[in-house]
Amino acid sequence: MDVLRIKGGKRLEGTLEAPGSKNAALALLSVVPMVDGVLELSNTPEVSDVRIKTDLLAEFGVKSTWREGSLYLDTTGLHFAEPDESVVRPIRTGFYLFGPLLARFGRAVLPMPGGCKIGARPVDFHIKGLRAMGASITMQNGCYVGSCSRLEGASIYLDFPSAGATQHLMATATLASGITTIQNAAREPEVLQLADFLMAMGARIEGAGTGTITIYGDGLLKGINHRVPSDRIQAGTYLLAAAITKGDITVTGILPDQQVALIEKLRECGITVTEGHDWVRVQASDRPRQVRVKTVPYPGFPTDLQQPFSALLTLGHGSSVIEETIYEQRFGHVEELQRMGAKITTNGRYTFIDGVEKLTGASVMASDLRAGAALVLAGLAAEGETTVGNIHFIDRGYDRLVENITALGGDICRVNDPGRQVAP
Ligand code: EPU
DSSP states (O other): OEEEEEEOOOOOEEEEEOOBOHHHHHHHHHTGGGEESEEEEETOOOOHHHHHHHHHHHHTTOEEEEETTEEEEEOTTOOOOOOOHHHHTTOGGGGGGHHHHHHHHSEEEEEOOOOOSSSOOOOHHHHHHHHHTTOEEEEETTEEEEEOSSOBOOEEEOSSOOHHHHHHHHHHHTTSBSEEEEESOOOOHHHHHHHHHHHHTTOEEEOBTBSEEEEEOOSOEEOOEEEOOBOHHHHHHHHHHHHHTTOEEEEESOOGGGGHHHHHHHHHTTOEEEEETTEEEEEOOSOOOOOEEEEOSTTSBOGGGHHHHHHHHTTSSSEEEEEEOSOTTOOHHHHHHHHTTOEEEEETTEEEEEOOSOOBOOEEEOSSHHHHHHHHHHHHHSBSEEEEEOTHHHHTTOTTHHHHHHHTTOEEEEEEOTTOOOOO
16 A cells, blocks of 8 residues: 655745646536536546546446546436445545436435444434425435425525535536525635636526525526636645744635634734735744634534644644534544644544643554545644555545645655555
8 A cells, every 4th residue: 555655854845736626627527417518627626526526427327537636527427326335335425416416317326325433423404405406315225315396496504504514505406497595505715616617507596605694596507617616625724734844835826814713813824924915925934833723514613624734733832622513523633643742532523632742753544534634634734754554544535745845845754564454
C-alpha cells in the first residue's frame, strides 16, 4: 500500500491556488440525471470521491471524459439502473442521486450510502423531504426503493440544517411540479454554489444561502459549461500548514468571507492573517495560544477543519478544548497524534489538548479523510520522519497534496510500502 513519508521541521512558504471543491463537485454531479445533453465542469478536483461518483453515474449510462482539466458528462444515453452496493456504498453522496432519479424515471433503487466513519450519518431528512414531495419510499434488502407518479412541490422543514439534505431536496424540487420551500435550510457555500449551477441550467430558486429556500419546479435542466468553485476546506488545510510550520502561505482563488471562522480562530491564537478580495495569507512565527473551538453549521467553525485544527493546537501554549457538535465519532486522529507525542484526549464530543513544545515523527494511520489531513500537518511540524498509512482516505478529498506541499517547501513523498495494511 502507498504511504506518505514526511520529513518534518521545514517552514512552508509560498502561494497556492486553491483546488476545485470536492463537496461542491459531488453536489453538482448528483443532479446530472436531471440534465439533458452535455455538461462541462472545469476545475473539477481529481480526487477519488469524484471518480467513484462518475463510476456510479456510468451505471446509468452517463459518459464521463476528462479533457484538459475539465470533466465532460454526456447524458444522451441515460437509462434506469439498480446499481450494486459496491458502487454506492463508498461515498455518501451516491445516495443524493435518489431524488433526481425519482424525478427523471419515477422510480429509484439505491443501497444505503456509506462514506467516512465519523458518526451515524442517517438520511432520514432526505427521505422525509422526498416523501413530502409525494414519493413512496421503502427499505428492501438494504436498499431504498422509491416510486412516484410525479413529484409535487412541498413545504419541508429540516430538523437540522443538513448540507446534504438541503442540496438533495433543493435539486430534486427543480423537477417537481409547483413550489417547494425548505425551512431551516443549510447555509453552506456549497448549497449556494449548487443553486447557482441549477439556475444557470434553467431552474428558478430563491433564498439559497439563507435559512429559507424557495424552488419553483420546472422542466429538465440544460447542459452548460460551469466552473467548480474552489475548495474552502483544502484551502483551510494549507492555511493551517502555514500556522503549524511557523510559515507564510497565501492561498488564492478563495473568498475570505467563507473562511471567517477559521481566520478569526487563527487570529485568536495570535497568528497573523491578512486577506484580500480573493486570497488569504497566514504568517506564523510562534506557537499558537490556547483557544476553545466549537464546530457548528456554516458560518460557524467547520467540522471538516476540526481535526486539522486540533493538530495545530497540539503544539500550542496552554490547554485548548474543542467541541465537535456535528459528528459524534470524528476523533480518529486523537490516538494517532498521541503516538507523535501530543497530549490530546477525548471525552464524549470534547477533545482536550495540552500543548507540547514539539511533536516527534512516528508511523501513524489515517482513519478518515480529515484525520489524514491532521496527521499530515502534524508530520510537517514534527521532528524527524512521519509515515502516514491508509492514505486512500486522503486521496478522497485532497487534489495533488504531495505536489502542493512540495511546492511550498515541504519534504513529503508518496512511496509504496507493502508492509502497511489498509484498515477496514
Ligand atoms: N443528519 C441527519 N439526518 C440526515 C442528514 C444529516 O441526522 O438525513 C445529520 C448528520 O448525521 C450530521 C449532521 O446532520 O450529524 C450534518 O450532516 P450534513 O447532512 O450537513 O452533512 P453531509 O451533507 O452528509 C457534507 C459534507 C461533509 C461536511 C458536512 C457538514 C459532502 C460530500 N460532505 O456532509 O464533508 O462535514 O456537509 O458541513 O458535501 C468532508 O468533506 O470531510 C465531509 C465529511
